[in-house]
Amino acid sequence: MAAPPDEFHLERFLPYLVHRVGSRLADGFGVEFDAVGVHLQEWRVLSVLNEYGPQTMGDLARRTSITPATMTRVIGAMETRNLVKRERPVANQRTVFVRMLDDGRAVVAKLIPQVIEYELRISSCFTAAELQIFKSLLSRLFHSITADEEDAGRLAG
Amino acid sequence: MAAPPDEFHLERFLPYLVHRVGSRLADGFGVEFDAVGVHLQEWRVLSVLNEYGPQTMGDLARRTSITPATMTRVIGAMETRNLVKRERPVANQRTVFVRMLDDGRAVVAKLIPQVIEYELRISSCFTAAELQIFKSLLSRLFHSITADEEDAGRLAG
DNA sequence: AAAAAACATTTTCATATGAAAATATTCCAA
DNA sequence: TTGGAATATTTTCATATGAAAATGTTTTTT
Numbered sequence: 001m002a003a004p005p006d007e008f009h010l011e012r013f014l015p016y017l018v019h020r021v022g023s024r025l026a027d028g029f030g031v032e033f034d035a036v037g038v039h040l041q042e043w044r045v046l047s048v049l050n051e052y053g054p055q056t057m058g059d060l061a062r063r064t065s066i067t068p069a070t071m072t073r074v075i076g077a078m079e080t081r082n083l084v085k086r087e088r089p090v091a092n093q094r095t096v097f098v099r100m101l102d103d104g105r106a107v108v109a110k111l112i113p114q115v116i117e118y119e120l121r122i123s124s125c126f127t128a129a130e131l132q133i134f135k136s137l138l139s140r141l142f143h144s145i146t147a148d149e150e151d152a153g154r155l156a157g
Numbered sequence: 158m159a160a161p162p163d164e165f166h167l168e169r170f171l172p173y174l175v176h177r178v179g180s181r182l183a184d185g186f187g188v189e190f191d192a193v194g195v196h197l198q199e200w201r202v203l204s205v206l207n208e209y210g211p212q213t214m215g216d217l218a219r220r221t222s223i224t225p226a227t228m229t230r231v232i233g234a235m236e237t238r239n240l241v242k243r244e245r246p247v248a249n250q251r252t253v254f255v256r257m258l259d260d261g262r263a264v265v266a267k268l269i270p271q272v273i274e275y276e277l278r279i280s281s282c283f284t285a286a287e288l289q290i291f292k293s294l295l296s297r298l299f300h301s302i303t304a305d306e307e308d309a310g311r312l313a314g
Numbered sequence: 315a316a317a318a319a320a321c322a323t324t325t326t327c328a329t330a331t332g333a334a335a336a337t338a339t340t341c342c343a344a
Numbered sequence: 345t346t347g348g349a350a351t352a353t354t355t356t357c358a359t360a361t362g363a364a365a366a367t368g369t370t371t372t373t374t
Contacts, residue, residue, distance in 0.1 A: 008269045010208040014276050014288075015182045017295040019201075022179035023222035024302045025172045044173075051167040057353060065180035069332055072354055094339035094352045112165045119171050125301035130294060131171075137283070137291045138174040144282035145181045214323060226362055229324055251322045251369040 025122070032114050038107055041066060041074050042083070043115075046100065049084065050108050054099040083107060182279070189271050195264055198223060198231050199240070200272075203257065206241065207265050211256040240264060 010016050030040050038046070044064040049055070052063065061071045075098055078084045083104035087097050100108070123131050167173050187197050195203070201221040206212070209220065218228045232255055235241045240261035244254050257265070280288050 008204075008207075008273065010204055011296065012292055013204075013272070014280060014292065014295075015186055015272075016201075016204070017292055017299070018175065018179050018182055020222055021295055021299050021302070022175050024299065025175055028302065029172055044176075047165075047167055047170075047173070050165075058351095065177055067332055068353065069355085070330080073330085092340075092352090096353065115170070115172075116165065122298070122302055123171060125297055126294070133290065134294045134298075135169055135171065135174055137287060137294075138171075138178055139168065140282055141279070141291075142174070142178050142181060145178070145185065145279055215321095224362055225323065226325085227360080230360085249322090249370075253323065 028122070029115075029118065032118055033111070036107060036110055036114075038083075038111070039074075041070075042078055043111060045071075045074060045078065045098075046083065046104055046108050046111070049098065049100045049104070054097050056095045056097055058095070060098060078104070185279070186272075186275065189275055190268070193264060193267055193271075195240075195268070196231075198227075199235055200268060202228075202231060202235065202255075203240065203261055203265050203268070204272075206255065206257045206261070211254050213252045213254055215252070217255060235261070 026040060033040060033043055041064070044066065045060060048060060048063045052059070055063075057068060057071055057075065060066070060075070061068045064071070066074065075084060075086065079086060081103070082101055085099050085101050087099060089095060089097055126134060183197060190197060190200055198221070201223065202217060205217060205220045209216070212220075214225060214228055214232065217223070217232070218225045221228070223231065232241060232243065236243060238260070239258050242256050242258050244256060246252060246254055283291060
């Protein structure tokens with residue numbers, strides 16, 4: 001019997017660990033929204049609008065990790081349902097600001113308790129302290145990677 | 158000035174934190190493979206084959222978080238390039254086992270040092286202890302979520 | 315042992331995706 | 345002030361995706 005091909009182990013490989021957790025979370029998360037009639041991507045947009053207020057298509061794209069081309073389509077669909085509204089600022093007419101409308105706020109208000117409950121449920125395997133540490137490490141990693149990409153794709157506003 | 162709409166904060170919301178790290182990792186990771194001529198999905202397949210040996214399409218799909226329909230296509234493409242080989246076991250002919258070929262092993266051998274270097278680079282924001290804790294927490298969360306889904310989608314082999 | 319149910323994979327088909335091109339606006343340099 | 349370079353968004357178009365149907369196999373009933 002030969003030795004293992006390498007000293008590399010998937011179960012301790014950071015990108016693999018993150019990817020499979022991300023996939024599982026997205027799967028379990030998706031079903032939460034069917035009832036309210038929004039897609040996961042739409043929740044992402046609404047939650048970012050809720051957190052940071054009106055912002056450009058580009059900022060939305062960066063903050064949600066959705067590409068600009070897709071963001072155009074997602075916002076288009078949300079606009080026809082009166083969840084959000086596009087407006088071109090007089091100051092800089094090449095940007096498009098997206099603003100949440102009342103119907104969007106109503107959806108957010110309905111979803112927030114659900115997602116809080118969801119987070120609570122999935123994090124039941126952690127102590128409160130562990131959860132805090134975990135979030136901090138995720139946050140630190142994100143900012144570290146993002147800084148690596150240097151000035152490319154800076155967030156405005 | 159009105160109070161914030163809610164006591165909910167995206168920057169401390171676990172699914173958001175995981176999703177944005179996952180997206181960034183996949184982005185940065187993708188470019189590593191262009192040189193070697195494989196796609197991210199193909200690395201995922203090869204690394205899982207490297208770790209767990211020959212296995213069915215279904216196991217591959219679950220372990221890589223790739224859907225069966227897509228897995229059929231990914232394996233098809235890898236087969237024509239002689240990275241892997243399909244075989245129907247006599248014992249159970251409704252399954253299809255996938256086995257790595259020499260060309261696949263050569264790709265893995267080339268990629269592993271690269272991905273180790275990549276992991277090292279992105280985790281430079283952590284101490285060794287933090288990194289271990291982080292991985293353990295990711296692992297724990299995954300297994301906890303997966304157990305929640307109960308018996309659905311069990312891994313064979 | 316035949317019929318039905320369960321299982322594993324592949325195919326079909328309608329939709330989603332993103333890279334690159336097109337469009338539109340603003341900034342900057344001469 | 346004008347002509348490009350830079351920026352922001354949208355559109356086009358070729359490809360990727362996954363749900364559900366189709367196919368083929370095994371297991372369980374009866």
